[in-house]
Amino acid sequence: MSSDGSALRLEGVRKSFGALEVLRGIDLAVEEHEVLCLIGASGSGKSTLLRCVNLLEPIEAGRIVVAGEEITARGVDVNRVRRGIGIVFQAFNLFPHMTVLENVTLAPRHVLGLSRVRGEEEGRELLERFGLADKEREYPDRLSGGQQQRAAIARALAMRPRLLLLDEVTSALDPELVGEVLNAIRELAAAGMTMVIATHEMAFAREIADRVAFLDGGLVIEEGPPERIFQAPEQPRTRQFLQRIIEAGRL
Amino acid sequence: MALRQGERARARVGPLGRRSRILGGGARSVPVAVVSTVVFFGLIVVLVVRSPGWPEVRRSFLDGDIFGDSFPDILAAFWINIQIFCVAEVLILVLALGLALLRSLPGSVFFPLRALALVYTDLFRAVPTILVIYILGFGAPALDVGGVPRSAFFWGVVSLVLVYSAYVSEVYRAGIDSVHPSQEAAARSLGLSRAQALRFVILPQAVRRVVPPLLNDFIGLQKDSALVALIGPVEAFRQSQIEVAGSFNYTPYLATALLFVLLTIPLARLTDWLVARDRGRHRAAGAR
Numbered sequence: 001m002s003s004d005g006s007a008l009r010l011e012g013v014r015k016s017f018g019a020l021e022v023l024r025g026i027d028l029a030v031e032e033h034e035v036l037c038l039i040g041a042s043g044s045g046k047s048t049l050l051r052c053v054n055l056l057e058p059i060e061a062g063r064i065v066v067a068g069e070e071i072t073a074r075g076v077d078v079n080r081v082r083r084g085i086g087i088v089f090q091a092f093n094l095f096p097h098m099t100v101l102e103n104v105t106l107a108p109r110h111v112l113g114l115s116r117v118r119g120e121e122e123g124r125e126l127l128e129r130f131g132l133a134d135k136e137r138e139y140p141d142r143l144s145g146g147q148q149q150r151a152a153i154a155r156a157l158a159m160r161p162r163l164l165l166l167d168e169v170t171s172a173l174d175p176e177l178v179g180e181v182l183n184a185i186r187e188l189a190a191a192g193m194t195m196v197i198a199t200h201e202m203a204f205a206r207e208i209a210d211r212v213a214f215l216d217g218g219l220v221i222e223e224g225p226p227e228r229i230f231q232a233p234e235q236p237r238t239r240q241f242l243q244r245i246i247e248a249g250r251l
Numbered sequence: 252m253a254l255r256q257g258e259r260a261r262a263r264v265g266p267l268g269r270r271s272r273i274l275g276g277g278a279r280s281v282p283v284a285v286v287s288t289v290v291f292f293g294l295i296v297v298l299v300v301r302s303p304g305w306p307e308v309r310r311s312f313l314d315g316d317i318f319g320d321s322f323p324d325i326l327a328a329f330w331i332n333i334q335i336f337c338v339a340e341v342l343i344l345v346l347a348l349g350l351a352l353l354r355s356l357p358g359s360v361f362f363p364l365r366a367l368a369l370v371y372t373d374l375f376r377a378v379p380t381i382l383v384i385y386i387l388g389f390g391a392p393a394l395d396v397g398g399v400p401r402s403a404f405f406w407g408v409v410s411l412v413l414v415y416s417a418y419v420s421e422v423y424r425a426g427i428d429s430v431h432p433s434q435e436a437a438a439r440s441l442g443l444s445r446a447q448a449l450r451f452v453i454l455p456q457a458v459r460r461v462v463p464p465l466l467n468d469f470i471g472l473q474k475d476s477a478l479v480a481l482i483g484p485v486e487a488f489r490q491s492q493i494e495v496a497g498s499f500n501y502t503p504y505l506a507t508a509l510l511f512v513l514l515t516i517p518l519a520r521l522t523d524w525l526v527a528r529d530r531g532r533h534r535a536a537g538a539r
Contacts, residue, residue: 079442082440083441086440087440093437094437095434095437097455097456097459106443111443155441159442
């Protein structure tokens with residue numbers, strides 16, 4: 001695994017909000033077609049890390065390199081960088097004044113310059129792929145949480161990103177709706193999508209991840225294949241965290 | 252799922268449950284409301300009509316003949332009011348949006364523009380409208396610069412646009428601020444520029460939310476179109492002053508007031524309807 005071939009590489013990334021240091025020197029790499037799951041307690045820095053990769057938050061130190069390009073360098077066109085990186089949020093963040101199809105076609109039409117016909121064609125294909133073919137004319141608030149989140153995934157994919165970031169995408173869902181969203185992510189992984197997934201769904205992380213990274217206090221404490229992290233964690237803090245998860249009945 | 256729960260809850264309450272109790276309460280309260288309204292306004296009418304000065308007031312404010320004579324002229328002059336605020340409203344919507352956007356520019360580079368917009372809104376909200384109209388209406392033509400219009404109508408409209416844009420820009424800004432930052436994050440994450448995010452995602456939501464307060468400001472503007480009379484144009488208020496001066500009877504003022512009421516009430520009801528519709532939509536979204 002040469003570092004040049006990485007789809008994403010973080011080197012010593014630091015980020016604070018005021019006096020609070022959220023990321024304290026993160027080093028991570030994700031290869032093409034790899035699925036990396038970030039696990040850790042709330043406040044461990046998972047979401048901030050994803051927002052930094054999407055340049056929604058500026059970093060204070062370190063570098064983020066995507067497909068060989070340092071995206072945190074000065075003078076980089078953030079709009080161009082973001083086109084190649086999709087992100088799906090915990091709270092869906094669909095545009096409430098647009099139909100599902102308009103949500104999906106907005107960026108392809110106005111950023112990639114697709115015609116309306118072409119954009120809608122591709123948008124419908126995506127909606128069909130995620131089981132939303134009959135919902136294209138609906139407004140987001142008429143959909144269930146699971147449908148909204150699948151629409152948000154379709155919206156992110158419509159830009160044909162090389163890298164997809166998923167930020168606790170099932171945390172805001174009723175338990176019985178989690179499955180349909182996880183299935184959508186499974187399908188993406190099977191199709192070879194490079195993904196970084198912050199999640200509290202440990203069983204899912206174990207199943208889908210090529211590698212798992214455990215974050216605590218703004219640092220990567222331990223990373224490795226899921227079998228090792230979940231069955232034989234080396235670090236005491238990882239063990240503690242997993243112990244609490246098991247006690248809570250979530251693994 | 253939640254929707255199905257709601258349906259089940261309604262089924263439990265049943266057709267004679269909560270809903271019918273509300274209807275029943277409403278059915279009982281209609282006659283009560285009618286009676287109390289009739290009694291209340293009846294008392295006021297009796298009080299006014301029985302007052303010692305009533306015959307005199309009636310003669311000088313409610314003269315049917317004078318009303319009939321003056322009304323056509325006032326109505327014709329009212330056309331000037333309509334022109335004033337129609338032109339002003341369009342210009343205000345554009346200028347105020349520009350001001351609101353200037354004030355929402357990020358970063359230190361744009362500090363001068365933000366400061367300019369701030370000073371503008373502070374200034375024109377502070378100075379009474381009538382003073383702005385006097386200063387511009389008499390001052391600007393007096394400069395005697397070639398190309399500067401001398402028409403009082405022109406400067407009246409300019410004054411109203413300047414004053415009301417300051418108010419309306421604050422309304423816009425409140426609307427823009429009310430759109431959750433996660434909406435901009437979602438738009439920018441898709442590669443949209445800040446301007447595109449504003450145009451396609453933030454402004455459409457912001458404007459929808461501020462339509463009621465915007466219409467409210469426009470009701471104020473319609474009334475203030477009468478202030479332009481002070482620098483010359485013979486609009487409805489000025490025309491009624493002329494009629495009053497000719498007859499020593501105040502009925503024309505009432506005719507003018509009636510015209511403003513007739514124009515404003517539909518707009519006020521439209522505002523109420525939009526507010527109610529918005530509330531209904533939020534409730535529907537919350538019930539989901």
